[in-house]
Amino acid sequence: MAVEFNYAKLGARIRKKRRELGLSQEMLAEKASLTKAHISHIENSYSKPSVQTLFQIAHALDITANELLYDYADVSMDEFCAVISELCADCSPRERDMILSVVKTMTASFPLLDNE
Structure with missing residues (x-):
């Protein structure tokens, strides 16, 4: 049985952390060397980020990639x-x-x- 990854929850975790830090999507995009549109698409689960992109976002948010990927609440x-x-x-x-x-x-x- 394959486990389906929940990209909507990933996007929500990124959005939540970004907002906690007081960053706009544009500011996060700049820190992560990505575009604002790409950040928006990830946060809204329109696109599935690569592992490299996840690492860039995690680094920009000053957290681990694991914190983005793993939903400890569930x-x-x-x-x-x-x-x-x-x-x-x-x-x-x-x-x-x-x-x-x-x-x-x-x-x-x-x-x-x-x-x-």
Whole structure:
């Protein structure tokens, strides 16, 4: 079974990050050495960007290509754990303990966020 890539979500992630940075499509295009029309077509999923184009956009947005490609909001718990495991694979036991401490602190504060 082939997994279909969602280009609309890719475009939405690019648009969201661009807007967070206060960039117009023209400004992003200039930073990425692309045209404004090409940025618009990608954001609106009219065109499928090449890998090179994705890297150019990611660099211009100061994020990784992975952040553009992977939609962390839609992952299952197994996928989430796999991502965390992959990110921590090269960590020392002390670094893993620190990460675990941070995660525990963050999750303990979640009920406080519900009151905001």
